[in-house]
Amino acid sequence: MKILLVGDVHWSEHSSIVRGRGAKYSVRLENLIRTVNWCEELSKTVGAEKTVYMGDFFDRADLNAQEITALKEVEWSSVKKYFIVGNHEIGINNLEFSSAHLFDLIPNATVVDMYGSMDIGNTEIVFLPYILESDRKPLISYLGDSLGTTKRVILSHNDIKGVQMGGFISKTGFDVDEIEANCDLFINGHLHNGCNITNKIINIGNITGQNFSENAELYTHKAIVLDVDTLTYEVFQNPFAFNFYKIEINSEEDINKINPKLNSVVTIKCPYEIMDKVKDFVNSNPNIVESRVIMDMSAGSTVEQSEYDSKSLSVDHLESFKKFFVSNYGNTDILLYELNEVTK
Numbered sequence: 059m060k061i062l063l064v065g066d067v068h069w070s071e072h073s074s075i076v077r078g079r080g081a082k083y084s085v086r087l088e089n090l091i092r093t094v095n096w097c098e099e100l101s102k103t104v105g106a107e108k109t110v111y112m113g114d115f116f117d118r119a120d121l122n123a124q125e126i127t128a129l130k131e132v133e134w135s136s137v138k139k140y141f142i143v144g145n146h147e148i149g150i151n152n153l154e155f156s157s158a159h160l161f162d163l164i165p166n167a168t169v170v171d172m173y174g175s176m177d178i179g180n181t182e183i184v185f186l187p188y189i190l191e192s193d194r195k196p197l198i199s200y201l202g203d204s205l206g207t208t209k210r211v212i213l214s215h216n217d218i219k220g221v222q223m224g225g226f227i228s229k230t231g232f233d234v235d236e237i238e239a240n241c242d243l244f245i246n247g248h249l250h251n252g253c254n255i256t257n258k259i260i261n262i263g264n265i266t267g268q269n270f271s272e273n274a275e276l277y278t279h280k281a282i283v284l285d286v287d288t289l290t291y292e293v294f295q296n297p298f299a300f301n302f303y304k305i306e307i308n309s310e311e312d313i314n315k316i317n318p319k320l321n322s323v324v325t326i327k328c329p330y331e332i333m334d335k336v337k338d339f340v341n342s343n344p345n346i347v348e349s350r351v352i353m354d355m356s357a358g359s360t361v362e363q364s365e366y367d368s369k370s371l372s373v374d375h376l377e378s379f380k381k382f383f384v385s386n387y388g389n390t391d392i393l394l395y396e397l398n399e400v401t402k
Contacts, residue, residue, distance in 0.1 A: 059178055062106040062137070063213070063282040064097050065247050065262040066144065070117035071124050074269040076300065076323055076348045085347065087128045089321070092298040093266045097281055098135040100294060104283045109137050112247030112262060113144030113188060113215025116157040120149070129160075139167040143187040144215045144248065153187055173200045181286045182207040184241070186214040188248070197236045209289060210240070215247040221255060234259065243289050251277045260291075267300035267323065274301035274319055300347070306354065310335055318345050327352045 071084045080088040101109045116125075139161070147156040153171040161167045175184045186200060201210070217231025237244045237259055244259045250272055252263020264272070266279050279299035284291045301319045306327045313336060318324055322345050328336050330353045340349040379397075 059108075059286045060104055060106045061183075061284045061286055062097065062101045062104065062109040063245055063262060063284060064109065064111050064265050065252065065279075065281075066114040066146075066215075066250065066264040066268075067094065067111065067266070068114055068117040068146065068264065068268050069121075069125060069129075071122060073117075074302070074323065075325075075350050078348065083124055083128045083131075087124065089266060089298060089300055091128060091131045093296055094132050096296060096298055097265065098133060098137075100281060100283075101137040102135050104292075104294075106137055106283060108140065109135075110140045110213055111142065112213060112245070113142040114146045114247065114264075115141055115144075115161075116147050119147055119155075119157050121157055121160075134164060136166060139164075140185070141167060141169050142185060142213065142215050142247070143169065143171045145188040148188070151190060175202055177207050178286045180207050181209040181211055181289070183286070184210060184212045186212055186216060188215050191217070191230045194230075194232075197232050197240050201240060209242045211243045211245070211284070211286070211289065212237075212241045213245055217248065218246060218255065218259070218261070221249060221261070243284075245282065245284070252280060253277070265296055266298065267302045270302050270304055270323075270325060272302045274303050274322065307332075307336070308354075313339050316343075318343070320345050322346050323348045325350045325352060327354045329354055 067090060069087075069090055071087055073086050076086045078085045082088070083091070097109070141158050141161045143153045143156045143158045147158045149155055156171065158171070159169050161169050170185045170187055173184070173186050175182050177183070184201060217228055218237070219228055219231045219233050221228045221231075234256065238256060242258065246259070246261050249261050250264040250268065251261070253261050255261055260282070262280070262282055263277060264279060265281060267274065279296045279301075281294050281296065282291050283294065297320075299321060301322045303318055303322060303324045305316060305324055307313060307316070308329065310332050313332070316326070316339065324340060324346055326336055326340065326349065328351065333351055333353060336351050340346050340351065
């Protein structure tokens, strides 16, 4: 049996600097519609009997009118679907209450808001929705007896301790050693930069780009088709994915070296003297859907610093933004990481 696995969708009207209006919905939502429809079509093409969305299908616990309406554009296949509840979808630190439960209203779908398992042939499939760090128990506590099965696959949306997350290493979550000791394969959503952590532990990554904490030069946005009988899998790259880049250049010659993928979102830092040429480049490049050009004052610019002193703020709004989220949602590693990335 084949199962299609899809990482974090983060269905939302906007993300990062992608805030424009499309033909009918926002640019972000129209990208998500194409992406989810591609996933649903892929499930039929590969002959999957089940599709599992690996948590954070939605970006928030509360949805606005455009986000709800845009769901009408998704062409859901007849393949049985499971939606694991992720951390972005819960509103009161209780997985029983989440925006993911909207999928209780569509046919042939199950919302997974508590850990559990099912047997498929000789393989036990364990579902592990998001667990607050304060509630976390040893991994074995969430696993039952594998009666009649010889293999175990865990489908999770959780933190993993010791995983590199941008500029630092996560200090919370399940330990790599305990994961490897208790399953044959562990496929995880939640952490957006997809990679194989070990031979047994796969971080699937998000299905389309969301912000500049992702590096399109290192990571791709993909779905996985898992053969439950053999525990082998095939990777399919999302052709509609947004690809986020942070680029620094020092000269006009460097502009010609910029070669973004299709559907790219870029931030380019450059000296003041070439900003206009950089803007002309990004505006004329068909692969770039959104861009931000930042002046690099350390790159030998002849512009006097005093010209920009008047633009400095007496209030540090970014720091206030960080403090608000930490005071309301706690200072977990994943939150601090995401705040650090989006406020760079």
